[in-house]
Amino acid sequence: MNRAELISRIARQLPWLLLALAAGILLLELRRPSDVLLFWPAWAETGMLAAGLTLVMLTGGIDLSVGAIVALASMALGLAWQQWDWSIESAALLAIAVGFVCGAWNGGLVIGGISPLVATLATMACYAGGALALSGGERVAGLPNAFTALGNTRWLGIPSQVWWMLALFAVASVFVHGTRWGRYLYALGDNPTAARFAALPVKRLLWSIYAASGCVAGMVAVAYTARSGAATPTSGVGRELEAIACVVLGGTRVTGGAGGMGRTLLGVIVLAHLDIALQLAGSLNLRLPGMEAAWQPSAESRQIILGLLVIGMAIWNERLARRREALA
Numbered sequence: 001m002n003r004a005e006l007i008s009r010i011a012r013q014l015p016w017l018l019l020a021l022a023a024g025i026l027l028l029e030l031r032r033p034s035d036v037l038l039f040w041p042a043w044a045e046t047g048m049l050a051a052g053l054t055l056v057m058l059t060g061g062i063d064l065s066v067g068a069i070v071a072l073a074s075m076a077l078g079l080a081w082q083q084w085d086w087s088i089e090s091a092a093l094l095a096i097a098v099g100f101v102c103g104a105w106n107g108g109l110v111i112g113g114i115s116p117l118v119a120t121l122a123t124m125a126c127y128a129g130g131a132l133a134l135s136g137g138e139r140v141a142g143l144p145n146a147f148t149a150l151g152n153t154r155w156l157g158i159p160s161q162v163w164w165m166l167a168l169f170a171v172a173s174v175f176v177h178g179t180r181w182g183r184y185l186y187a188l189g190d191n192p193t194a195a196r197f198a199a200l201p202v203k204r205l206l207w208s209i210y211a212a213s214g215c216v217a218g219m220v221a222v223a224y225t226a227r228s229g230a231a232t233p234t235s236g237v238g239r240e241l242e243a244i245a246c247v248v249l250g251g252t253r254v255t256g257g258a259g260g261m262g263r264t265l266l267g268v269i270v271l272a273h274l275d276i277a278l279q280l281a282g283s284l285n286l287r288l289p290g291m292e293a294a295w296q297p298s299a300e301s302r303q304i305i306l307g308l309l310v311i312g313m314a315i316w317n318e319r320l321a322r323r324r325e326a327l328a
Helices: 003-029 033-058 064-084 086-111 116-136 143-151 160-178 181-192 192-197 200-226 239-249 261-285 299-327
Strands: none
Touching: 033 064, 033 160, 033 181, 033 200, 033 239, 033 261, 064 086, 064 116, 064 239, 086 116, 086 143, 086 200, 143 200, 160 181, 160 192, 160 200, 160 261, 181 192, 181 200, 192 200, 192 299, 239 261, 239 299
16 A cells, blocks of 8 residues: 555544544543433534535535525514414425525526625625514514424434434435436536536536525524524524535535535534534643643634634645546
8 A cells, every 4th residue: 555545545534533532522521422412403404504515515616605594594484474474384485495595596696607605705795684684683582382392302312403414415415426417516526617518517507506505504494493492683603614614524625526425424423523522621621731720612712623624624635636636
């Protein structure tokens, strides 16, 4: 085995090593390992966003607006029920439809020639502003008990959000790894010019995956609103960055052409447990050199650590991919 193959093999095991580190901290701190499930509903919702973003990032694109779509769709659900006297079922369907329309608009901008980064950065501001404008800065509470119970139930001891995430990953995996359109995603991300010369339906493909990503964000809005019991105009703040981090940590290249749903699911699991472990690290009396008091990681320091980890993984993924291309 040469040096390049050894490095590549170690790199593929890196997410598992990080997961083992996080699991070790959790086992030291938690009285019962099952207590980790208390932290999972919110991360399962982030995982759902990551599933939708994987489709986009496999083509070399990006969608920064999914968090804002969650907020806008959540407010649409709350206002439709409170002010327009819609049934809660109809309001939930409206939230999903709002997500689809927002995603379709993103796709339209991208196939119109605007860079995905610029297009979704602009729509992120528009959708977030729309959520605040609709709400007037106020949350909508008092949703029906049957609806909120749906977001706080457990099946076989596992939160419902986790089951929804796994179902979404299963469907997306069949699409990505078992259909012709899934193969088109890799072809477009690997070489956009060749994909166009091969007469692949590039515009339809791009529009559909951005619409799908928005639709997933609408579903997340329903899940979040049911779990929290209220529609809030800031419910999706920061979710897009966490979801992108999960995709990158799982091994999907930011330039597209490599990755998959299984890897993204692994990235969700690793990042979630790393974040939970960092939250609990303060009670383990960890002392850094030169520090008299134990290190107490704040929310800001956790974000910095996870951000640096994602940057490192993105650079590592690109270097490995280029090395494999050079060897080929």
